[in-house]
Amino acid sequence: MRKQYHFRNSVQGLLMWDVSRLIKLAQNITVTEVALSSIEELDEEFWYDLGGAKPTCRNVLEHTALINKADLSYPIILCHEGRVMDGMHRVCKAQLIGLETINVVKFAEYIEPDHVGVNEGVKSVELTDKPKN
Incomplete structure (x- = not known):
């Protein structure tokens, strides 16, 4: 599995969680x-809202490949507020094939991030890593 991180803006700066740790x-x-229908991120700029990668055709194709490869046997991970921390490609695949629900695990309480105040440059590097075959 490629190294993955979940990012979220906050008053303390950009927060970063190691997805391997979340799993x-x-x-x-x-x-x-x-x-x-309850997953709000389907109607947000999920991969592009923090100033990282731009939604170029190539980048959209890279996400499309990840969506097609997504394994729906693994539940997505939601934070204590119900926001997606891992599994947005699975969410997109489920929506694409016409499912109405998706399996989830939801944290009961806030999970501290691995890093606080992450530099935007670090985010860009992490998000542009190509999946290893």
């Missing part, structure tokens, strides 16, 4: 289902 923390959480 480990979520291992014992009961899997439930949520309606895709």
Whole structure:
């Protein structure tokens, strides 16, 4: 699996969570289902809203390839507020193939980020990493 991070803006600056750590923390959480219609990120600039990669045709194609390869047998990870921390490509695939729900694990409380006040340049490098075959 390619190294992945979840980013979120805050008053403290850009926050960054290591997705590998989130997966480990979520291992014992009961899997439930949520309606895709409840996932707000479907109507947001999820991959492009923090000033990183631009939605060029090439970048959209890279995300399309990741969507096509997404494995829906793994639940997505939601923060305690119900926001997607991992699995947006799976969300898109589920929507694309016409599912109405998706499996999720949701943290009951706030998970501290791995880094606070992350430099935008670091974010750009992380998001442009190509998946390894």
